[in-house]
Amino acid sequence: xxxxxxxxxxxKALYLPKNQPEIIDVPEFKFITIEGTGSPAKSIFTEKIxxxxxxxxxxxxxxxxxxxxxxxxYDFTVYLLEGVWDITDAAKANFTGVINxxxxxxxxxxxxxxxxxxxxxxxxxxxxxxxxxxxxxAQLNFERSSxxxxxxxxxxxxxxxxxxxxKKMEEFxxxxxxxxxxxxxxxxxxxxxxxxxxxxxxxxxRFQALRT
Numbered sequence: 001x002x003x004x005x006x007x008x009x010x011x012k013a014l015y016l017p018k019n020q021p022e023i024i025d026v027p028e029f030k031f032i033t034i035e036g037t038g039s040p041a042k043s044i045f046t047e048k049i050x051x052x053x054x055x056x057x058x059x060x061x062x063x064x065x066x067x068x069x070x071x072x073x074y075d076f077t078v079y080l081l082e083g084v085w086d087i088t089d090a091a092k093a094n095f096t097g098v099i100n101x102x103x104x105x106x107x108x109x110x111x112x113x114x115x116x117x118x119x120x121x122x123x124x125x126x127x128x129x130x131x132x133x134x135x136x137x138a139q140l141n142f143e144r145s146s147x148x149x150x151x152x153x154x155x156x157x158x159x160x161x162x163x164x165x166x167k168k169m170e171e172f173x174x175x176x177x178x179x180x181x182x183x184x185x186x187x188x189x190x191x192x193x194x195x196x197x198x199x200x201x202x203x204x205x206r207f208q209a210l211r212t
Contacts, residue, residue, distance in 0.1 A: 010191055015204065020153055021168055023176060027149060030113060031109040032141070033052075036106055036108070038106075039102050051137050052110050053110070055140055056079075056110045056112075059116060070120055071115065084186050085105070151206070152189075152204060152207075157200075176212060
């Protein structure tokens with residue numbers, strides 16, 4: 001029997017970087033996603049995360065019980081929660097240097113194994129809907145995403161201090177002869193804020209780059 005695929009062991013470069021900036025080339029991956037706006041402190045943000053995990057675990061657990069599995073199937077550890085963050089166009093037009101959390105625009109996502117395709121996603125989504133009766137499940141999508149050339153690092157501590165890490169990353173990129181594509185960035189959450197003290201939170205920060 002094939003051993004369970006564990007991203008912590010197989011994909012350290014993507015998910016367990018050091019707390020110093022580095023360059024990485026990120027290929028295309030498949031994700032289940034959900035979009036939203038506003039502060040992550042609002043209850044709807046947590047509810048959207050719940051919908052994502054509901055489907056992610058439906059996919060994993062249902063696969064283990066199926067007599068016939070998709071081509072290329074292997075058991076796997078569910079991937080981490082990720083988020084791509086931006087602000088509204090109005091906030092950009094009137095930017096003062098301070099970001100209001102209510103102006104956030106985000107896409108939350110959980111990566112899926114290569115053998116999961118859009119057809120199987122839709123099939124498992126119906127299974128999840130039958131079990132959970134969660135209206136937010138209807139907002140989930142299946143997407144492919146390729147980030148390409150990026151700069152990333154591990155951020156230690158509270159989310160509000162991420163600007164310090166981003167300044168390090170931007171300076172590193174400048175010295176490496178590459179630029180930042182935009183202020184849009186990705187966060188990969190290694191810690192659960194409900195269980196870990198704020199000063200001990202671990203978050204992978206990543207932004208897309210381009211050669212200058």
